[in-house]
Amino acid sequence: MQKKEVLLLLTDHWADWEAANVIAGITMAQTHDVKTISIDKNPKVSIGGLRTEIDYTIEEYKNLDNLAMIILVGGFSWGENIYQEIADFVKKANNLNIPVAAICGATQFLAKHGFLDNAKHTGDEYEYFMEQLKDEKGYKGHANFVVSQLVNDKGFITANETSALEFACEILKVLEVYPEEELAEWYKKYKNGLAN
Amino acid sequence: MQKKEVLLLLTDHWADWEAANVIAGITMAQTHDVKTISIDKNPKVSIGGLRTEIDYTIEEYKNLDNLAMIILVGGFSWGENIYQEIADFVKKANNLNIPVAAICGATQFLAKHGFLDNAKHTGDEYEYFMEQLKDEKGYKGHANFVVSQLVNDKGFITANETSALEFACEILKVLEVYPEEELAEWYKKYKNGLAN
Numbered sequence: 001m002q003k004k005e006v007l008l009l010l011t012d013h014w015a016d017w018e019a020a021n022v023i024a025g026i027t028m029a030q031t032h033d034v035k036t037i038s039i040d041k042n043p044k045v046s047i048g049g050l051r052t053e054i055d056y057t058i059e060e061y062k063n064l065d066n067l068a069m070i071i072l073v074g075g076f077s078w079g080e081n082i083y084q085e086i087a088d089f090v091k092k093a094n095n096l097n098i099p100v101a102a103i104c105g106a107t108q109f110l111a112k113h114g115f116l117d118n119a120k121h122t123g124d125e126y127e128y129f130m131e132q133l134k135d136e137k138g139y140k141g142h143a144n145f146v147v148s149q150l151v152n153d154k155g156f157i158t159a160n161e162t163s164a165l166e167f168a169c170e171i172l173k174v175l176e177v178y179p180e181e182e183l184a185e186w187y188k189k190y191k192n193g194l195a196n
Numbered sequence: 197m198q199k200k201e202v203l204l205l206l207t208d209h210w211a212d213w214e215a216a217n218v219i220a221g222i223t224m225a226q227t228h229d230v231k232t233i234s235i236d237k238n239p240k241v242s243i244g245g246l247r248t249e250i251d252y253t254i255e256e257y258k259n260l261d262n263l264a265m266i267i268l269v270g271g272f273s274w275g276e277n278i279y280q281e282i283a284d285f286v287k288k289a290n291n292l293n294i295p296v297a298a299i300c301g302a303t304q305f306l307a308k309h310g311f312l313d314n315a316k317h318t319g320d321e322y323e324y325f326m327e328q329l330k331d332e333k334g335y336k337g338h339a340n341f342v343v344s345q346l347v348n349d350k351g352f353i354t355a356n357e358t359s360a361l362e363f364a365c366e367i368l369k370v371l372e373v374y375p376e377e378e379l380a381e382w383y384k385k386y387k388n389g390l391a392n
Contacts, residue, residue, distance in 0.1 A: 008246075016220045017360075020213035023244030034245035043249060048219030049230035050204075053239060053247040149389050162390045164213075193345050194358045 003030075004068035006175070007037045007061070009086065009106075010044040010052060013076035018103045018161060021190065022071065022168035029177040032068055037061060039085055047075060058089050067098055068175060074104025074161055087113040094155050099174055101157035103167050115156060165190055199226075200264035202371070203233045203257070205282065205302075206240040206248060209272035214299045214357060217386065218267065218364035225373040228264055233257060235281055243271060254285045263294055264371060270300025270357055283309040290351050295370055297353040299363050311352060361386055 006026055008019060023034045035055040038044055043051045070093050072086075086109070090100050094115070102110050110116050150159045150166045157174065159167040169187050172178055178186065202222055204215060219230045231251040234240055239247045266289055268282075282305070286296050290311070298306050306312050346355045346362045353370065355363035365383050368374055374382065 008244075017213065017216035020216040020244065023246070024212045024242070027243055027245050036246065046220070047223055048204075048216065049223050050219070050232065050246075051249040051251075053249065055247075160390050162386050162388075166389075190358050192358075193362075194356050 002066060003033045005066055006032045006034050006068050007056070007070045008034055009070055009072045010036055010038050010054065011073075011075055011077045011081070011083070012044055014044055014046050014052075015074045015104055015161065016046045016048040016050060018164050018167070019071055019073045021164050022171045025168055025172050025186070026175065026177055029172075031177050032175060037070075039083065058085050061089075064093060064096055064098060067093065069099045069101060069171065071171065072100065072102040072106035072109065074102075074106050076105070078105035078109045082112075083109065087115075090115065097155065099155050099157060101159075101167065101171050103159045103163065104161040107158040107160070110156060110158065116158070198262060199229045201262055202228045202230050202264050203252070203266045204230055205266055205268045206232055206234050206250065207269075207271050207273045207277070207279070208240055210240055210242050210248075211270040211300060211357065212242045212244040212246060214360050214363070215267055215269045217360050218367045221364055221368050221382070222371065222373055225368075227373050228371060233266075235279065254281050257285075260289060260292055260294060263289065265295045265297060265367065267367065268296065268298040268302035268305065270298075270302050272301070274301035274305045278308075279305065283311075286311065293351060295351050295353060297355075297363065297367050299355045299359065300357040303354040303356070306352060306354065312354070 006023075008023060026032050027034050036044075036052065037056045037058060038054045040057055041054050043053050045051050070090065072090075090110070090113070093100055100110075100115075107116075148158075148160065149163045150170055151157070152170055152174070157167070157170050159170075165187060169183060172183055172186075173180075177183075202219075204219060222228050223230050232240075232248065233252045233254060234250045236253055237250050239249050241247050266286065268286075286306070286309070289296055296306075296311075303312075344354075344356065345359045346366055347353070348366055348370070353363070353366050355366075361383060365379060368379055368382075369376075373379075
């Protein structure tokens with residue numbers, strides 16, 4: 001049987017550490033295939049300088065039947081770009097009840113496009129002041145947007161840049177990759193260290 | 197002035213999370229360039245499935261004048277390979293007092309080639325039982341090798357797979373990338389989370 005895919009969506013200057021734990025956790029369990037996707041096929045260079053190749057463009061990924069989740073990795077290019085084609089892809093997945101996970105700048109991207117308007121993400125967990133950007137498109141700004149450690153609501157998992165492990169755990173839980181006890185052990189090991 | 201380089205040495209099935217924090221920390225400080233190096237130019241696929249391109253082969257990197265450090269990332273191919281060319285490269289750097297950092301399986305690789313024999317790494321911090329491999333080469337085995345959280349001795353920084361943050365801090369300290377106080381804050385933020 002073909003494994004379902006988890007798409008890791010990379011943009012320029014993606015943050016190396018934010019999805020590192022979760023993609024390794026997924027592939028080690030051998031339950032899903034992890035593939036990279038982006039707006040084009042050019043390798044995307046991480047903040048740390050890793051030039052990483054892209055498996056799919058968004059344009060060619062038309063059939064979502066085999067898609068288990070999209071993970072949007074944070075990084076330095078979310079703030080300055082609108083990325084309408086990514087927003088449309090997220091919308092399509094969300095409409096099909098496919099979970100979308102975002103961390104750091106990618107969460108701000110979701111907020112900018114209105115995906116978090118009716119979710120817990122905009123509640124008390126956030127210091128979240130909507131601000132209209134000063135352009136004709138009326139996109140919402142994120143000057144005072146502080147992402148809480150972790151929220152999972154209405155199909156969107158979001159986290160801040162310091163939550164790589166918690167983000168990983170929530171995704172592994174949603175994908176049902178490991179039994180609950182094993183996942184708790186995994187988290188404890190990486191949070192506290194083997195020798196502690 | 198040309199920045200000094202930090203080489204990230206990648207092998208097949210390298211561990212995504214182990215050097216992610218440190219390379220991002222280095223490049224954000226803009227004090228050094230991070231480049232990937234390997235035994236050949238074929239992209240190296242991480243455990244998490246990221247196909248990452250290689251800047252240099254070991255063979256072509258003959259001049260070490262501009263080299264600040266080599267970081268050996270852990271992964272699944274250290275155990276089954278001897279990688280003599282990597283050992284020779286490490287030896288050359290060590291002879292020039294260029295620090296070498298290794299995490300997880302890469303630490304076992306250093307031990308196998310005898311680099312940790314006279315260092316603290318083989319002291320009380322380790323449950324470390326040298327074992328001759330059953331081949332004519334007499335390489336040391338690592339069946340019962342448990343790497344401690346972090347050791348920095350005789351030019352070698354070593355850590356286990358759960359020490360990505362501590363490994364990052366030690367490397368950033370050795371490279372003098374951030375003032376001590378800033379580094380302590382950075383560690384605290386990522387260890388405990390922004391919201392805590």
